[in-house]
Amino acid sequence: MNVGVFGKPLRTDIEQGIADYVECGYGLIKGMFSPDEIDRLVRESDRLWQQHMGAGAGNLRIGIRTDLSGKLVLDRLDPVVDISETFAAVNQDRRLVAIAESGLGEAVTVMKEKLIYKWPGTRGFGAHRDQAYTTPKSGVPGAEVMTISIALDRATRFSGPTEFFPTLRNRATAAPASEPRDVDERELHGVASCMPENDPGDVILFDGQIPHRSDWNRSDHCRRIYMISYVPARYPDARRNYYAARISEQKEMRRDLVEGSIFFE
Ligand SMILES: O=C(O)CCC(=O)C(=O)O
Numbered sequence: 001m002n003v004g005v006f007g008k009p010l011r012t013d014i015e016q017g018i019a020d021y022v023e024c025g026y027g028l029i030k031g032m033f034s035p036d037e038i039d040r041l042v043r044e045s046d047r048l049w050q051q052h053m054g055a056g057a058g059n060l061r062i063g064i065r066t067d068l069s070g071k072l073v074l075d076r077l078d079p080v081v082d083i084s085e086t087f088a089a090v091n092q093d094r095r096l097v098a099i100a101e102s103g104l105g106e107a108v109t110v111m112k113e114k115l116i117y118k119w120p121g122t123r124g125f126g127a128h129r130d131q132a133y134t135t136p137k138s139g140v141p142g143a144e145v146m147t148i149s150i151a152l153d154r155a156t157r158f159s160g161p162t163e164f165f166p167t168l169r170n171r172a173t174a175a176p177a178s179e180p181r182d183v184d185e186r187e188l189h190g191v192a193s194c195m196p197e198n199d200p201g202d203v204i205l206f207d208g209q210i211p212h213r214s215d216w217n218r219s220d221h222c223r224r225i226y227m228i229s230y231v232p233a234r235y236p237d238a239r240r241n242y243y244a245a246r247i248s249e250q251k252e253m254r255r256d257l258v259e260g261s262i263f264f265e
Contacts, residue, residue: 116227
């Protein structure tokens with residue numbers, strides 16, 4: 001792979017990333033965003049954290065996970081564009097929209113986005129395919145969803161980067177007893193995976209079918225990524241349907257987890 005200077009990946013890198021995505025549902029483009037662009041996003045992510053995390057886990061916009069002791073921790077913002085003009089502009093970034101249109105082969109719209117912080121000690125995600133969580137809500141098949149994940153921090157293998165299993169993309173896999181939407185870890189033993197150690201500004205493209213997972217953050221810094229999921233524009237209600245279903249699902253889940261009021265703001 002050729003890698004251009006930051007913020008100016010070579011045309012061949014972009015083309016290669018898209019070609020890999022079309023072939024196997026996964027692609028990587030190094031240096032898509034410049035250091036200045038990433039600085040702006042990092043500053044905005046700091047502002048959003050200060051402004052919103054005080055509301056706690058009762059706010060359904062705030063994603064929760066557990067730390068290694070099992071304590072609830074605040075982990076991400078989802079959705080983001082209605083509270084941040086800066087990130088709203090990223091969703092409409094012409095470079096990203098062109099990549100999504102090229103990968104999906106048609107005009108696109110944004111179904112969802114999230115900003116994950118993953119502070120040190122925060123657990124990652126068990127193996128899953130996004131389509132198990134998004135298709136029932138949005139009606140869009142996983143093969144027609146391109147998620148673009150933008151690295152805001154350096155992600156090493158210690159900070160819990162995302163690990164992808166492209167060869168399992170079209171293979172049926174068993175689910176663990178605890179969560180029928182997930183992929184049983186035993187299905188992944190001995191299977192080749194892609195787990196790039198990203199620099200800020202790198203982007204990963206992946207579709208809704210690919211099993212992926214991430215480990216807990218063992219480093220001493222947060223590992224922020226901003227993920228945007230594009231779908232064909234012929235699903236104009238995808239975003240509304242997705243978030244209506246997600247928010248009511250989260251409301252149900254949090255009744256048992258959170259003391260005090262549950263709200264969305
Ligand atoms: O935080 C990560 O690296 C993975 C996130 C993820 O798998 C997801 O949001 O579906």
